Amino acid sequence: MNIITYSEVEFILAEAAAIGAFGVSGAEAHYKNAIEASMGEWGIFGDYVGGFDFDDYYSQEEVDLSQASNKHERIMTQKIHIYVF
Numbered sequence: 001m002n003i004i005t006y007s008e009v010e011f012i013l014a015e016a017a018a019i020g021a022f023g024v025s026g027a028e029a030h031y032k033n034a035i036e037a038s039m040g041e042w043g044i045f046g047d048y049v050g051g052f053d054f055d056d057y058y059s060q061e062e063v064d065l066s067q068a069s070n071k072h073e074r075i076m077t078q079k080i081h082i083y084v085f
Contacts, residue, residue, distance in 0.1 A: 007041060010034030011079040018071040028065050031075055032058065038082050 011034040017027035024030075036054060057063055068074040 005037070005041060005082075007034045007037035007082055008079075010037055011075060011082070014075045015072060015079075018075055027071060027075070031065050031078070035063075035078055038078075041082075 010030045013024055014027050014030035014034055016022050016024040017030055032054075035057075039052075058065075061067065063074075063078070065071055065074055
């Protein structure tokens with residue numbers, strides 16, 4: 001049993017980068033790593049399963065971090081999805 005998963009670590013790093021904490025940078029890279037890891041934990045592996053396209057997913061207005069007025073809120077919304085499935 002994992003105490004904390006890779007996706008959770010990446011979401012924490014994305015949050016830290018978004019708010020400028022602890023000298024962490026690269027919020028968008030950590031955000032995408034977290035989403036892909038989370039989906040992988042649930043068996044969604046991009047082209048390997050059902051042709052899921054991460055680029056299409058990231059381009060959605062409600063997912064696209066680069067267009068978010070509140071990056072921290074956007075990250076937290078995606079982080080909640082870890083626990084919903």
